[in-house]
Amino acid sequence: MRSQTEEIRREKIKEAYREAATDFATDSGISVKNVYTPEDVSDIDFDKNIGLPGQYPFTRGHHPMMYRGKLWNIREIAGLSTPEKFNERCKFLVEQGASALDWELDGPTLYGIEPDQPMAEGQLGVCGVALHTLRDVQILSEGLPLDELSLSSDAFYPDVWQSYILTAKKKGYDISKLRGIGGGIFYYGPSVFPSRMDWLVHKGGFSTLARWGNDFCEYVCKNFPKWNIWFTSSYDLQEAGGNAIHEIAFTIAMANEFIREMLKRGMDINAISSRLSPVLGANRDFFEEIAKLRAARRIWARTMKEQFGATDPKAMCLRFHVDVSGSNFTRQQPLVNIARGALGTLAAVLGGSMGIQTPSFDEAWATPTEEAVRLAIRTQQIIRYESGVTRVADPLAGSYFVEWLTSELEEKIESMVHQIEQMGGWLEVLERGWVHEQLKEGLLEIQRKVENGERTVVGVNRFQIPPEEDFKPEVYAPDTSDVEEYLDEYKKFKERRDYKNLREKIKSLQKAASDPGINLVPYVYDALEANATFPEIIGAMRMNDGFEYDWAGERDFPF
16 A cells, blocks of 8 residues: 555656646737647748848848858856955956956946945945946046957946046047947936936926936947947846836837937938847846847837838847847746746847847845856857857848747837837836836736746746745855945045045036036036046036935035
8 A cells, every 4th residue: 555655756757747738828918829730820921020040120130141151249247345446357258258248337336425424325236337437437437449349338327428438539430430339328217217217307398417318329439439328228127027018118118208409400310220139138038038139120120111201121120139138037946047048048039139148046045146147158159069059140030920920929029119209208107107016016926926936937836846946046145345445446536636626627517417408418528527527527517407406415515
């Protein structure tokens, strides 16, 4: 007679053997059938809707050769500690095979807070690098080949970028050849930080800070032919609760707002559109993510050609980087995250991304260790060099399911873009809180499904193991002694400044800010060279809109 334990084991084996899929909708809620046939794509015109890689409407990719011509950039997100410490990490990443760098900033830098004020305590150099002056950027750039690297950063305002350009200029580089990806992400900032609407809007229009951002984007379009403007990070929108439809619809709505602003400034649509390069995300739904990237290119092409009148194929072709979503990475069984990263990276490749960031497996625990970052890079290298998926451009084209899903997503995304435009455009829907509500509802729905088991998260609500048997990764700990040294140097730096000259430059900046017709970029350059800190420049801009100099209310205007 079998024991009770044996009976239980037999039942579990039978259940597992007979288990079948039960979830028949994509993560954005699109119901899918059991099988797809030619009938499901009978209304799709090959020439009009699909075409060849590198040709309008660019559904199949940005280049005829795709990865046979050039592989995607391996662009790992990184940011930690002080400029000196982070400079070492950047060199490590390049040595390991990264072909581009992304400077992740710490909270005080992002928010424009002085590193030596109370609000910054405990946040300095945590989850990003501390950058507050031109001098900091010069230290971080030391020994890096600025003319070869493509650099991106999540800086909301151009303080970091203008410092980077000044640094390259002082080192003797031809700055017109610099390759950056950034400058316009203040357009999406308040969607994930709704309390900071003042970053973008003021009295129904752009704030002075956003005007500075737009001034910088105009300046980049006119002077830096290899620089792309990163205007949204839909990776963050995903992590805030957005699905594939939200992600691309918000990206298109932001681009529409940006383009309208640049057209008002007298710029040509071909010059504007060809420079816009969003960061998109790759979430966990493999085929939906691939179809989403293909649909995004098709919608972009039609919008630029039919709505804005673009004539240059480069302006109609959406070029983007993909961050594989780390929101699916779990603290439980963290090594499983390596598989999640590989799946997301493969989706980004099959969707035709030009650059990819794969999260490190320990990101749910802390800032990645060097070993974890190396594994993330190796994941991309395995797909690049061992999988064979790079041999053919858009190898999934013609799949009844992929083509049907691409068209289905296109229709739903265009419908949401139309809804946003009908409500008054991106600034308006942000101000009225509609975007935040959409994301909040999405996030609550995801959590509800995880908690009731509708959404399987391996290691969290299924296939758990006891905590004592789980793998505990080495956790990166910020070097606080390094931060203290940085603070000491920072205070000495401020004391050594030519205050009279600095005050003159800040006052000139304020005067320029009071005239909406003046481009603020040259005045910011002057202030940076006079050793103004980033928070001092941001504070002067805030005051032009009637806000306090320091949004944290801890510092008075020092000039």
